[in-house]
Amino acid sequence: MFRNNYDNDAVTFSPQGRIFQVEYAQEAVKQGSVVVGLVNKTHAVLVGLKRNAEELSSYQKKIIEIDSHMAIAIAGLASDARVLSNFMKQQSLGSKMTYGRPIPLDRIVSQIGDRAQTNTQHYGKRPYGVGLLVAGVDEAGPHLFEFQPSGLTQEMAACAIGARSQMARTYLERNLDKFDGCSRDELIQHGLSALKETLSQDKELTVDNTSVGVVGVTNGKKESFKLYEGQDTAALLEVLEQRESAGAEAESMEVDS
Amino acid sequence: MNHFPEAWGRPRNDVYGAYDHSYLQTTGPKAHTSSPAVTGTSVVGVKFNGGVAIATDNLASYGSLARFSDVKRLRTFGDKAIVGFGGDVSDMQYLDRLLASMDINENYSPRGNMLNAKNLHTYLAKVFYKRRSEFNPLWNHVLVAGFDGEGEPFLSSADLLGTTFSAPHLATGFGAHLAVPILRRKFPEGMPLEEISQEDAVQALKDCLKVLFYRDARSIDKYSIAVVTKDGIDLKEDEQIQGQSWAFAERIKGYGAQTV
Amino acid sequence: MTSIGTGYDLSNSVFSPDGRNFQVEYAVKAVENGGTAIGIRCKDGVVLAVEKIVTSKLLKAGANKRIASVDRHVGIVSAGLVPDGRHFVSRARDEASSWRSTYKGPIPTSALANRLGGYVQAYTLYSSVRPFGITAIVGGWDSEAELPVDGQVGTGPKSGSGGKVEGAKAGGPGLYMIEPSGLYWGYYGAATGKGRQTAKAELEKLDLSAGNLSLVDGVKEAARIIYVAHEDSKDKDFELEMTWISSVDGPTKGRHEEVPKELFDEAEKAAKQSMVGDDEEEEEKTQGEQMEE
Numbered sequence: 001m002f003r004n005n006y007d008n009d010a011v012t013f014s015p016q017g018r019i020f021q022v023e024y025a026q027e028a029v030k031q032g033s034v035v036v037g038l039v040n041k042t043h044a045v046l047v048g049l050k051r052n053a054e055e056l057s058s059y060q061k062k063i064i065e066i067d068s069h070m071a072i073a074i075a076g077l078a079s080d081a082r083v084l085s086n087f088m089k090q091q092s093l094g095s096k097m098t099y100g101r102p103i104p105l106d107r108i109v110s111q112i113g114d115r116a117q118t119n120t121q122h123y124g125k126r127p128y129g130v131g132l133l134v135a136g137v138d139e140a141g142p143h144l145f146e147f148q149p150s151g152l153t154q155e156m157a158a159c160a161i162g163a164r165s166q167m168a169r170t171y172l173e174r175n176l177d178k179f180d181g182c183s184r185d186e187l188i189q190h191g192l193s194a195l196k197e198t199l200s201q202d203k204e205l206t207v208d209n210t211s212v213g214v215v216g217v218t219n220g221k222k223e224s225f226k227l228y229e230g231q232d233t234a235a236l237l238e239v240l241e242q243r244e245s246a247g248a249e250a251e252s253m254e255v256d257s
Numbered sequence: 258m259n260h261f262p263e264a265w266g267r268p269r270n271d272v273y274g275a276y277d278h279s280y281l282q283t284t285g286p287k288a289h290t291s292s293p294a295v296t297g298t299s300v301v302g303v304k305f306n307g308g309v310a311i312a313t314d315n316l317a318s319y320g321s322l323a324r325f326s327d328v329k330r331l332r333t334f335g336d337k338a339i340v341g342f343g344g345d346v347s348d349m350q351y352l353d354r355l356l357a358s359m360d361i362n363e364n365y366s367p368r369g370n371m372l373n374a375k376n377l378h379t380y381l382a383k384v385f386y387k388r389r390s391e392f393n394p395l396w397n398h399v400l401v402a403g404f405d406g407e408g409e410p411f412l413s414s415a416d417l418l419g420t421t422f423s424a425p426h427l428a429t430g431f432g433a434h435l436a437v438p439i440l441r442r443k444f445p446e447g448m449p450l451e452e453i454s455q456e457d458a459v460q461a462l463k464d465c466l467k468v469l470f471y472r473d474a475r476s477i478d479k480y481s482i483a484v485v486t487k488d489g490i491d492l493k494e495d496e497q498i499q500g501q502s503w504a505f506a507e508r509i510k511g512y513g514a515q516t517v
Numbered sequence: 518m519t520s521i522g523t524g525y526d527l528s529n530s531v532f533s534p535d536g537r538n539f540q541v542e543y544a545v546k547a548v549e550n551g552g553t554a555i556g557i558r559c560k561d562g563v564v565l566a567v568e569k570i571v572t573s574k575l576l577k578a579g580a581n582k583r584i585a586s587v588d589r590h591v592g593i594v595s596a597g598l599v600p601d602g603r604h605f606v607s608r609a610r611d612e613a614s615s616w617r618s619t620y621k622g623p624i625p626t627s628a629l630a631n632r633l634g635g636y637v638q639a640y641t642l643y644s645s646v647r648p649f650g651i652t653a654i655v656g657g658w659d660s661e662a663e664l665p666v667d668g669q670v671g672t673g674p675k676s677g678s679g680g681k682v683e684g685a686k687a688g689g690p691g692l693y694m695i696e697p698s699g700l701y702w703g704y705y706g707a708a709t710g711k712g713r714q715t716a717k718a719e720l721e722k723l724d725l726s727a728g729n730l731s732l733v734d735g736v737k738e739a740a741r742i743i744y745v746a747h748e749d750s751k752d753k754d755f756e757l758e759m760t761w762i763s764s765v766d767g768p769t770k771g772r773h774e775e776v777p778k779e780l781f782d783e784a785e786k787a788a789k790q791s792m793v794g795d796d797e798e799e800e801e802k803t804q805g806e807q808m809e810e
Contacts, residue, residue, distance in 0.1 A: 317670070317671075325670075325671050327671045327672050328670045328671045329670050329671070330670070346670065349670070350668035350669075350670060351668065353667070353668045353670070354617075354618070354621070354667045354668045357617075357667055357668075358614055358617065358618075361588055361589060361613075361614070362610075364586065364589070365585070365586060365610065367582070
């Protein structure tokens with residue numbers, strides 16, 4: 001039944017010093033539909049590809065607002081993500097209540113990291129089967145963090161997790177140096193372009209399956225998190241299409257106008 | 258005395274009557290601090306153009322006894338906030354340790370997310386309110402000085418009940434009665450902050466401390482004064498009230514050893 | 518390996534017939550794959566350094582710190598599973614804070630190492646947990662100056678009973694390394710992670726027990742040693758991270774801090790240059806190519 005004797009639980013090291021249960025949990029993240037995050041000096045953007053179980057069912061939410069200054073995008077077990085997002089909402093609210101301060105991003109990210117780590121060291125628990133991208137703004141500016149089931153959290157310039165996310169990461173790596181000079185809208189477009197890279201031949205981005213979230217600072221003023229879903233994404237997708245066709249005409253991958 | 262050990266050292270029942278155990282009641286309501294023991298008196302603070310100035314004297318009184326004369330009642334938090342404590346000194350020490358542990362925790366995060374004075378005031382007021390709601394108050398009245406999230410000068414008070422109050426100039430304890438009128442005269446209502454210089458603010462505090470030393474019997478002429486600006490905190494803890502004149506005392510009649 | 522297939526290696530806290538706890542040994546394997554971490558105890562302070570392998574171009578450069586502060590005067594760096602390292606640091610911070618609430622002062626580095634050693638050891642005792650997949654280096658400076666007790670508001674008597682002892686000195690630098698078994702020793706120079714053998718060989722050349730190495734030179738040696746140790750995994754990019762702790766009279770005023778940029782850059786540049794010098798087979802490289810390596 002098992003691949004070997006060392007993958008029954010998260011409290012057993014393999015002879016190589018690996019913890020297979022944690023590695024398998026990372027696989028669950030790859031089963032989830034893709035989400036992309038990117039950040040520059042003024043904004044942090046999350047975009048996600050929503051899936052529906054069947055034609056007539058609703059789409060699974062991919063981006064969850066935690067507070068007005070922060071949101072997460074999820075890939076993997078959505079119910080695990082809900083546990084984590086509820087915890088994050090509580091912590092964020094707690095910080096506003098006791099200090100009157102929006103919780104700093106690195107704080108809340110290391111808190112969920114610590115929680116996830118506990119699940120990998122104690123018998124009877126299992127690692128979370130979800131990966132998160134945490135985007136938000138605090139006193140130190142916009143941030144993007146990646147959270148993994150192992151409890152590893154890393155601050156990223158850009159990131160993509162979920163099914164076929166490698167294509168998006170390749171796009172992000174290739175365009176990484178452009179993000180800092182980007183406007184808010186251009187950054188969103190880069191996110192959508194990265195997301196589009198992951199689609200298989202027969203799929204495309206539509207108002208039904210696309211989610212976009214933005215948070216940032218403009219001229220020193222914090223801009224609350226805004227989520228675009230459904231018809232709100234129509235305008236964004238239209239711009240994407242224009243840029244792509246303009247790009248195709250110029251026979252170039254680059255779509256900066 | 259008889260041979261029963263439990264009776265040794267007890268007054269003899271046959272002489273004094275049976276011991277009345279009701280005097281040793283351990284049941285009944287649990288009592289917490291219901292009055293302060295060693296106390297500091299007034300704290301005075303003034304906002305000015307670009308910062309806040311705050312001052313206290315260096316005395317801790319035990320009742321009417323001037324018990325400790327080198328007590329630092331201004332405590333810094335990070336490099337942009339300061340708390341001035343009036344009231345119970347041991348509760349102040351407790352809060353100081355609390356602030357120290359918060360400061361250590363804050364510094365675990367990378368720079369740029371330090372709690373500002375406004376955050377600190379919000380927190381301290383919650384601590385006071387929680388403790389008074391448990392009928393175990395921290396017997397202090399504090400002023401918090403520094404900057405708010407927008408970088409504007411911040412000055413606000415919180416007391417043992419969790420009451421908060423904010424104004425361009427504030428004073429606690431005896432100072433609330435004696436210093437505030439002086440400050441209101443110097444800086445009338447509606448006077449824009451831009452017109453108050455740092456020198457004016459510091460001078461006003463010194464004047465207040467002098468009057469307080471004249472009239473507050475729980476005060477002393479050694480004081481601490483701090484100025485918080487964007488550049489950081491300038492804290493002086495060993496100052497002496499200058500230019501005292503007790504001539505006015507001659508005119509005060511009706512107490513003490515005076516015979517006329 | 519003799520451990521595999523015997524069944525004695527499937528659960529923590531189980532001894533094999535020859536008296537070994539294989540799960541702990543496997544945890545050590547996790548450490549041996551991690552980036553190299555070192556600590557140097559100099560005469561006037563402690564330096565910590567770590568080689569951070571850059572796993573992705575998308576990581577925000579310089580943002581993901583691996584050396585953590587505990588209280589104000591201690592630094593911890595670990596090699597192995599990064600989330601385990603964070604757990605360890607979080608426990609260290611709790612210990613430091615509980616020490617403060619009991620004793621009203623900073624925890625001595627030796628006491629912290631002792632408590633953490635006990636904590637890590639506890640994770641080898643039960644089948645319901647796994648050992649820590651890290652080896653941690655704990656460096657600190659115990660103040661030799663007389664510190665005010667936390668919450669102290671006055672100065673107290675200047676002499677006589679309860680007064681100050683003139684010229685009394687205590688404290689100094691401390692460096693400890695804690696292994697997955699909970700075992701810990703004090704060190705003059707400590708190294709763990711993938712390049713530990715190379716790093717140890719370099720540390721031994723420094724004759725640290727003589728106590729002559731200054732803190733600033735220690736920083737430069739630390740940078741160089743991380744670069745030398747990185748030779749084993751040359752194909753991978755890495756970031757160098759360094760922190761230091763000096764006495765109250767020194768550059769960090771008794772605090773654990775990042776090495777300032779100026780000194781850091783100088784140390785890293787010298788380290789890179791020494792690598793070019795060492796490697797005579799390779800053609801001389803320009804600074805730019807070195808950066809991309």
